[in-house]
Amino acid sequence: MKSNLMLLVAAAIWGFGFVAQRLGMNFLEPFAFNTMRFLLGSISLLPLLCFLSRKAPVEVVHKSNKPPLLKGGVLCGLVLFVAATLQQYGLFYTTAAKAGFITGLYLILVPMLGILLRHKTGLTIWLGAALALAGLYLLSVNDNFTMSFGDSLIFIGSLFWAFHILVIDRFSGRVDPIQLSAVQFLICGLLSLGVSLVIETPTLNNIVACWKPILFAGIVSVGIAYTLQVIAQKNANPSHAAIIMSLEAVFAAIGGVWLLDETLSTRAWFGCGLMMAGMLLSQVKFKNNMHPAK
Numbered sequence: 486m487k488s489n490l491m492l493l494v495a496a497a498i499w500g501f502g503f504v505a506q507r508l509g510m511n512f513l514e515p516f517a518f519n520t521m522r523f524l525l526g527s528i529s530l531l532p533l534l535c536f537l538s539r540k541a542p543v544e545v546v547h548k549s550n551k552p553p554l555l556k557g558g559v560l561c562g563l564v565l566f567v568a569a570t571l572q573q574y575g576l577f578y579t580t581a582a583k584a585g586f587i588t589g590l591y592l593i594l595v596p597m598l599g600i601l602l603r604h605k606t607g608l609t610i611w612l613g614a615a616l617a618l619a620g621l622y623l624l625s626v627n628d629n630f631t632m633s634f635g636d637s638l639i640f641i642g643s644l645f646w647a648f649h650i651l652v653i654d655r656f657s658g659r660v661d662p663i664q665l666s667a668v669q670f671l672i673c674g675l676l677s678l679g680v681s682l683v684i685e686t687p688t689l690n691n692i693v694a695c696w697k698p699i700l701f702a703g704i705v706s707v708g709i710a711y712t713l714q715v716i717a718q719k720n721a722n723p724s725h726a727a728i729i730m731s732l733e734a735v736f737a738a739i740g741g742v743w744l745l746d747e748t749l750s751t752r753a754w755f756g757c758g759l760m761m762a763g764m765l766l767s768q769v770k771f772k773n774n775m776h777p778a779k
Contacts, residue, residue: 488721492729495710495717500736502706503581504744505698506573512695515573516681521692521699523569523674526707530667554664557656561665562672564649569673571642578635580747583624585737586760587639592731593617593767594647613767616759623756653715662715670707731764 509518576584596610625636632640656665681687692699718726738757741747749757 488717488719488726489729491713491717492721492726493732495713496730496733497736498706498710499733500585500738501740501744502702502710503576503585503737504740505701505706507576507581507584507741507745509695509698509702510573510577512691512698513687514681514685515570515577516677517685517687517692518695518699518702519566519569519573519677520674520681521695522703522707523565523670523677525699525703526711527667527670527674529704529708530663530670530712533663534667553656554660554668557652557660557665558668559672561649561652561656561669562676564645564652565669566673566676568642568645568649570677571638571645575635575638575642579633579639580741580749581745582738582741582747582749582757583636583753584639585734585741586624586757587621587636588643588646588737589731589734589760589764590617590621590640590643591646591650592727592764594644595650595727596767598647598651610767613763613765615763616766617763620756620759620761620763623759624753625756654718657715657718662719663712666708666712666715670711727767728765731761734761734764 506518509522512518513521572584572588593610593614597614621640625632625640627633653665714730734757738749742749
């Protein structure tokens, strides 16, 4: 129950995080915004790391966890960098409500990608994927059978969010989750900083003007929510976790309509409903579907 509650809070934060990211684009370019939020997210964990390090045995932290921590942090950070970049650029061209539901497709993509890891994929996953794709068509595909540029970026990004879940799942049980969060945020923030310095022109005035979205996206959405995810995934039931995390899309839609005055057509709302139904259906008997093949 504690893990489920942490995931619910994380889903709500991420959902409203789309609003903060959308507002941030009014002041900063994508890589600059991601630089600020992920570096701030990493820094926000330092007090907690210092507190926990006083309780943890030094030999366990430094001898047993250091090699997988470095490897896991770098891999998670690289995948996170790609996923966050695609999402942030996509939000410049689409709405927070649409981005939330399209990003939520990673919940279906995770078990489908599990096929590559010799996981079984049940019928419910394929049925859920079919519903979600039908919903995506109604939500994003235009009359000329094309997707908008922003929706396309968000859709590609959902694939990398699925990879991110799989990489975290691989390392979360082997290293300290808070340390893993801090390292991956640092790697993502530094990569974003390097690209921003080359192709963007952020200014101090714009950073100051963007302080509210940065604080929410950095400390709350990154520092708190991602850490809740890493901690909760160690003990949460996989099927329950996936269903709870799918509510991120609902919170994103609520935030977009409520705080950004976004509107969706009846066709788009019906597509959102199909996508949500597909996400939920794909998680039925999720635990059994994810057993390694013999």
